[in-house]
Amino acid sequence: MGNLRTYSGITTKIRAMQAKLLTDADFENITNLKTVPEVIEYLKEKPAYTKYINRMDTSLYHRGNVEKVLSQSFYDDYTKIFRFVGMEQKKFLKTYWKRYEVDLINYCLRIVFNHYDVPFDIDYKKEIFDKYSQLSVSKLVLSKNIEELIDNLKGTEYYSPLQRLRESGAATLFDYDLTLELYYFSMMWKEEKRLLKGKEKEIFIRDYGMQIDLTNLQWIYRAKKYYNMLPPDIYAMMIPIQYRFSKEEFKALVEAPTVEEFIKQVGLTRYGKKITFDEGYMLERQCRNILKAAYLSDRRHNPYSVASINAYLFLKEGEIRKIISALECIRYGLSSRDISGYLGGVTQ
Secondary structure, three states: OOOHHHHHHHHHHHHHHHOOOOOHHHHHHHHOOOOHHHHHHHHHOOOOOHHHHOOOOHHHOOHHHHHHHHHHHHHHHHHHHHHHOOHHHHHHHHHHOHHHHHHHHHHHHHHHHHOOOOOOOOHHHHHHHHHHOOOOHHHHHOOOOHHHHHHOOOOOOOHHHHHHHHHHOOOOHHHHHHHHHHHHHHHHHHHHHHHOOHHHHHHHHHHHHHHHHHHHHHHHHHHHHHHOOOHHHHHHOOOOOOOOOOHHHHHHHHOOOOHHHHHHHHHOOOOHHHOOOOOOOOHHHHHHHHHHHHHHHHHHHOOOOHHHHHHHHHHHHHHHHHHHHHHHHHHOOOOHHHHHHHHOOOOO
């Protein structure tokens, strides 16, 4: 992996796919639309989404179906990349896919804990999960309780950590979410470091290490600001990996006695100059921007490597997230200016 001959074809294909991503002008136009159907009609003209929207009856023009269309577009892109790459890259992509397995399990956990109705249409997920996943979508979404859901995970890597949690007693939805997230991040860190070699391993460690740092940072902030959690409880929910944080810095963040002291300690770290806690600057958005800059920098300096795949999938996920956020804002009648501010800029 990580050379011109291995990546020349896939890099060219990804560049063609990236040309179909929405532009700044597209997002500006979307923020000026007034209804969800108007957004759907706008997306119908975009190459990445047109074939899916054209299958929809106009009576189905609502947010839930739009999210399915967006998911299908992402799954389609993932499939195109997977089919095009060699065996080594396929191993990387199979591990990458586990993010969506965790998302599916989390979705099913919410159905069970909150007694939601089973979604009426899951075929759009089932098709791709049957191809690339160890999970059975049909079994999981039809689980009637937590016991049945976990039993339906037997034979998968997720069964053991969730079964241990179930046996521990009255676990909450938060406990299950946290267990899955900790398992996922630790597994990815271990597996991709094992699979990748040389420069590609270096790229992964840098990008994923930053993602882990920034995820921990967000969790600490929320734990202190919204839940007044004590340091021992915060340590228990941390991903047990630090990349750019020294042990002393990490300890100072977790054990800061107040939110104000936490913010001060963040300023002393390597991320301090890139993050502000001023009102109007969402921490999650800032963290995504830091990661985006890292992914694009890696692709720029190492175009014929896994960095090209990483960057494209990150950008596609970001585009889908922005479209869904814009739809929510439009549904609640926000002004175009407010929507643009909420999206935090539209640059891809």
